[in-house]
Amino acid sequence: MNQSVSLPPAGAPLPHFVAEGVFDPQQADKLTKAQERVYLASQLTLMWWKFRKHRLALASGIFLILLYASILISEFLAPYNYQTRHTDFIRTPPQSVHLFHEGQFIGPFTYGLNATLDMSNLKRNYSENTQQIFPVRFFCRGDSYRFWGLFEGNLHLVCPSEGGTLFLLGTDRLGRDMLSRIIFGARISLTIGLIGIAVSFTLGIVIGGLAGYYGGLFDLLVQRTIEVVQSLPTIPLWLALSAIMPPSWSPILVYFGITVILGLMDWTGLARAVRSKLLSLREDDYVVAAQLMGAGTPRVVFRHLVPGFMSHLIASATIAIPSMILGETALSFLGLGLRPPITSWGVMLNEAQNINIVVLYPWLILPVVPVIAVILAFNFLGDGLRDAADPYR
Known part of the structure; x- marks a missing residue:
């Protein structure tokens, strides 16, 4: 199977065409199989070799893959329908x-x-x-x-x-199975982060990319806009934006409204990172060559510049998704996010606001466990991806 391959030890002589920075395909037969596997590996292969050494990040990635796969069959995995009420078993312990x-x-x-x-x-x-x-x-x-x-x-x-x-995790005040509701709630709480990050990344890459590429007055306006948005307190702004959504909206419209709100509030940090990268890359020779060949601005930015720091964007995404999951949980916990009959981890935690209820029925706070597990998994995964994509490590 796969054999362990490592780079030559420090001080060991490299093949002359590698040491000189020039690769001659005709000399490839002078490499051993192990050296050939390392020196001829693609960038993605090198990143994967480094990433799989980060055991915690690898385990977190597998955990998140399984978790996201489970939301495809939530109805099959849950013992009960999330709306089924057992009136004879209200607030039953696990x-x-x-x-x-x-x-x-x-x-x-x-x-x-x-x-x-x-x-x-x-x-x-x-x-x-x-x-x-x-x-x-x-x-x-x-x-x-x-x-x-x-x-x-x-x-x-x-x-x-x-x-x-x-009732493996007990029941709530209406006699609904907690485990089934947590499984169904994962579908909403996990996907809201993915859709929100799509909105955030679209705005961040487009606005930040154009600001870094053009500079000048447009860059000045973008930077001042970002500073204004970042100076606003997050939670009160979330509350204000969610409060303006009409109460007559269906749960699906509320769901998409929350994702748009989270995306609109999270693009500023990414836009600044993209701007700074493009400012340093836009004067490189390959960018000038593309411009001289007649490439338009969208092609130069999205075809040549953005792929140059895609690893940074991937790491940023793994850090931004947890913040959006926490944002939805906070809004739903405060009663200004998603509303029944739709269920999410934040909606379930809304029932645990009363400390007296939590003391009597502590299993009602169990939805916080998957929230913590997902946030930690995304953070560990982000650390592993950042280290794997760092060319200086």
């Missing part, structure tokens, strides 16, 4: 899955639940009824749903037996 009953192996199953009401604090208390055993089923028929809103289905990866319950 259930345990058992394998053995009285020393006998049965397989994954849950016990039945007995509910009592504590009149001192009006809290429902649940206890396991060990006389009722409900095996956990796999690849089973359960709650019906519309897959991506297109066609009906009821196939689930896992679901309880008839008459049983499977």
Whole structure:
């Protein structure tokens, strides 16, 4: 399989055509297989070799790939439909899955639940009824749903037996399964960052690229605009922009409205980075050559200049996406972002605003766990990509 390849040790003599900076294809047969693999590798291959040495970044990348792949089949992965209410099991604590009953192996199953009401604090208390055993089923028929809103289905990866319950992360104030809502909420919270970054990158690259390429008065106006936007407090501005959205808008329109707001507020940092790069590159010989050959401004900027620092843009994207996920979570938590019946991690955390509720039902704050995990994964991935793309490392 793949053999470990490393560069020659420090001080070791290089082939004369490599040491002199001139590659002669006719001399390639003088390279060993290991040297040939290194010296003839493409830039992307070299970046991949460096990136896979960053174990934490590699693990974070795999985690994010699996997470984004899961949103394609959220309906199948969730035990219940995210809108299904179990009125007899309101604010149920997380259930345990058992394998053995009285020393006998049965397989994954849950016990039945007995509910009592504590009149001192009006809290429902649940206890396991060990006389009722409900095996956990796999690849089973359960709650019906519309897959991506297109066609009906009821196939689930896992679901309880008839008459049983499977609340692995508990239920909320309406008796809805928390795990199912977190799985469905991932589709909104994760994609809002991707769409928002598309808006942000389009504005940042276009405006920053033109400012860096032309300079002069246009550059001055862009810089002053960026300074004004960056001087505005972020959270109050988000609140003001989200508050002007009509309450009659459908959840889908609100969703796209939030993504546009997040994109409009995040382009300034990227625009400055693109401007500074283009200011340093626009006088290079290959840019002058392209201009002399008759290439127009869009071709020079987007065909010749932007690819020169694409690695920086990729690293910037992995850092910007978490900020947009946090922005949507903050707006929804404050009640000014996405609204029911649509669900996201921020909408779910909106129910955990009351500290008294959190003390009595701590599992209601569980949606913050995937938020933290995704933010950390994106940051670790960004560190790995930045190190892999850095030509000076």
